[in-house]
Amino acid sequence: MVYFMADRYYFGFRYSGITKSTLINGRGLRVVLWVTGCEHACFGCQNKELQDDKEGIPFMKDDFNHLLAYVNKPYIDGVTLSGGDPFYTKHREGMLDLLKMLNEQMQPKKDIWCYTGYKYEDLLTDPVAREMLNYVSVLVDGRFSIFQRTKDVSEHRTIPYRGDSKQRIIDVPASLYNNAVITLYD
Numbered sequence: 758m759v760y761f762m763a764d765r766y767y768f769g770f771r772y773s774g775i776t777k778s779t780l781i782n783g784r785g786l787r788v789v790l791w792v793t794g795c796e797h798a799c800f801g802c803q804n805k806e807l808q809d810d811k812e813g814i815p816f817m818k819d820d821f822n823h824l825l826a827y828v829n830k831p832y833i834d835g836v837t838l839s840g841g842d843p844f845y846t847k848h849r850e851g852m853l854d855l856l857k858m859l860n861e862q863m864q865p866k867k868d869i870w871c872y873t874g875y876k877y878e879d880l881l882t883d884p885v886a887r888e889m890l891n892y893v894s895v896l897v898d899g900r901f902s903i904f905q906r907t908k909d910v911s912e913h914r915t916i917p918y919r920g921d922s923k924q925r926i927i928d929v930p931a932s933l934y935n936n937a938v939i940t941l942y943d
């Protein structure tokens with residue numbers, strides 16, 4: 758939840774950095790916000806240093822303004838929230854505020870991808886997480902498994918935009934509308 762801290766407002770979560778443009782964290786050329794805090798402790802996690810919610814620096818309104826300025830560049834296709842876990846239980850209120858503000862202030866509107874270790878079906882049962890999903894275009898869900906990754910690589914499986922083939926790339930608006938999980942890139 759956004760609240761004031763020394764006259765500036767704070768979203769209630771921390772982040773380790775912003776990648777201004779990348780092709781690997783979702784479709785097209787994207788900006789990525791790397792938040793800290795994750796309770797999944799997946800074996801083989803590539804971002805272990807981002808699991809601790811005390812790592813990184815507080816995400817303030819100034820940081821939001823920087824993020825928005827990068828996202829609004831004409832050559833950028835969208836924004837990706839990753840980490841850590843953007844759906845980390847303690848940070849959901851602040852992430853909901855961020856998602857709403859992005860949705861209102863992106864010019865023009867661009868898609869929002871989100872990576873999480875939770876399952877889509879579990880997020881639907883939590884009111885705040887469910888509301889967050891209203892603003893997410895694509896959700897890459899489920900815990901990462903280094904064993905599945907190794908299997909995928911040895912079987913020459915193509916796994917764009919995700920760590921292993923058991924994670925799902927979910928079209929969130931279509932899934933909410935149809936009340937069923939609709940996946941992309943399968």
Ligand code: SF4
Pocket residue numbers: 795796797798799802803804805807808840841842873874900901
């Ligand atoms: S959900 Fe992602 S950040 Fe969290 S432990 Fe698993 S791989 Fe690491």
